[in-house]
Amino acid sequence: MKAVSNYRETMGYDILAVNPGSTSTKIAVFRDREERFREEIEHDAIFLDSHQEIKEQFPIRRDMVLTCLKKHSYRVEQLCAVVGRGGLLPPVKAGGYTVNQAMKDRILKGPISPHASNMGALIADAVAAPLGIPAYIYDAVSSDEFMEISRITGIPEVVRQSFCHVLNSKAMARKAAEEAGKSYGEMNFLVAHMGGGISFSAHRHGKIVDALSDDGGAFSPQRSGSVPIIYIVDMCYSGKYTKAELMRKIRGDGGLKAYLGTYDCREIEEMIRRGNQKAELLYEAQAYQVAKGIGQLAPALKGNVDAIILTGGMAHSKMLTDWITDYIKFLGPVRIMPGEMELEALAYGALRILQGREKANIYQDELYQ
Numbered sequence: 001m002k003a004v005s006n007y008r009e010t011m012g013y014d015i016l017a018v019n020p021g022s023t024s025t026k027i028a029v030f031r032d033r034e035e036r037f038r039e040e041i042e043h044d045a046i047f048l049d050s051h052q053e054i055k056e057q058f059p060i061r062r063d064m065v066l067t068c069l070k071k072h073s074y075r076v077e078q079l080c081a082v083v084g085r086g087g088l089l090p091p092v093k094a095g096g097y098t099v100n101q102a103m104k105d106r107i108l109k110g111p112i113s114p115h116a117s118n119m120g121a122l123i124a125d126a127v128a129a130p131l132g133i134p135a136y137i138y139d140a141v142s143s144d145e146f147m148e149i150s151r152i153t154g155i156p157e158v159v160r161q162s163f164c165h166v167l168n169s170k171a172m173a174r175k176a177a178e179e180a181g182k183s184y185g186e187m188n189f190l191v192a193h194m195g196g197g198i199s200f201s202a203h204r205h206g207k208i209v210d211a212l213s214d215d216g217g218a219f220s221p222q223r224s225g226s227v228p229i230i231y232i233v234d235m236c237y238s239g240k241y242t243k244a245e246l247m248r249k250i251r252g253d254g255g256l257k258a259y260l261g262t263y264d265c266r267e268i269e270e271m272i273r274r275g276n277q278k279a280e281l282l283y284e285a286q287a288y289q290v291a292k293g294i295g296q297l298a299p300a301l302k303g304n305v306d307a308i309i310l311t312g313g314m315a316h317s318k319m320l321t322d323w324i325t326d327y328i329k330f331l332g333p334v335r336i337m338p339g340e341m342e343l344e345a346l347a348y349g350a351l352r353i354l355q356g357r358e359k360a361n362i363y364q365d366e367l368y369q
């Protein structure tokens with residue numbers, strides 16, 4: 001394989017990591033574990049509104065990634081692999097997958113839950129294929145390590161699927177384990193990823209055995225979280241909303257933004273400092289809902305919690321993390337790990353595959369066999 005011939009003992013493996021998000025595409029080039037450069041390509045509302053389908057967005061985002069590499073005077077021939085964020089595929093294993101035709105078909109032809117992360121595989125493949133190097137996804141949103149009991153709902157036709165911020169949640173849990181001088185597989189964590197969307201995951205000995213997705217737990221800066229379903233059924237049949245409008249209330253225009261007109265928590269904290277009581281109530285409700293999400297997953301670990309990890313952009317907020325800590329500290333030690341390390345997690349995963357320390361899985365999709 002060309003990746004092997006590209007490998008230079010003294011230089012290491014060059015890996016491009018690509019993380020397409022709802023409003024930006026983040027990329028970075030790593031040489032082994034060392035970051036050479038990174039860039040966040042912002043997508044404006046006009047572009048996003050006029051190209052709502054993944055099929056339309058992906059070639060433009062791909063070209064933007066290539067232009068960005070050129071801007072850094074980076075020669076793509078040096079790359080040994082490209083790795084993208086894995087999206088909302090049918091349940092897959094945690095870890096790496098080689099992007100193949102079946103995966104691309106599923107993403108382009110569906111059925112698949114719409115999410116920008118689905119483009120990770122497509123962009124990785126589009127950059128890698130002309131170079132003859134492998135394209136991977138790693139720790140996809142739909143990585144499934146659930147206990148059977150975690151899948152049950154009260155409506156037999158509805159099976160709970162494992163969706164959460166797997167990439168960052170596992171990366172932070174691995175880091176916390178490393179800092180405790182143990183392996184990820186030896187420890188138990190409850191992780192709250194608090195970004196534009198919020199998800200929760202229970203990690204038992206290196207596996208996410210239960211999780212609450214962005215529509216199953218707390219509301220977030222721009223998402224509704226779980227809402228009593230009877231009201232949602234009424235809204236669906238009220239004739240007042242299209243499906244797309246209701247979806248926007250769940251993802252995009254829900255949560256703090258729906259109440260306060262902004263999803264920027266720094267702005268909300270400024271409102272609170274200026275005495276806005278509505279903002280204070282809602283922001284504490286945000287903290288309280290995060291605490292409840294963590295509490296809801298505690299039984300998955302039967303209370304054996306080595307650490308509760310608060311991560312994502314909102315973990316930068318002392319106001320929020322202090323409130324959350326106050327509600328949950330009785331469950332276990334709380335670790336604040338602000339921000340995310342998704343690009344690193346992608347690149348390190350691909351590196352383990354290139355070095356032969358992990359094997360890439362082969363994606364199979366029964367719909368397209």
Ligand SMILES: Nc1ncnc2c1ncn2[C@@H]1O[C@H](COP(=O)(O)OP(=O)(O)O)[C@@H](O)[C@H]1O
Nearest residue numbers: 195196197221263264265266312313314316317
């Ligand atoms: N210093 C901070 N204090 C409070 N909130 C913050 C801070 N930095 C970022 N945030 C909030 O974190 C959220 C975005 O988190 P991030 O992990 O970057 O999200 P995503 O990657 O999902 O877009 C936003 O609501 C933003 O306002």
Ligand SMILES: CCCC(=O)OP(=O)(O)O
Nearest residue numbers: 163164165197199213214
């Ligand atoms: C929980 C599903 C994944 C998700 O919501 O990712 P983003 O927050 O990046 O949109």
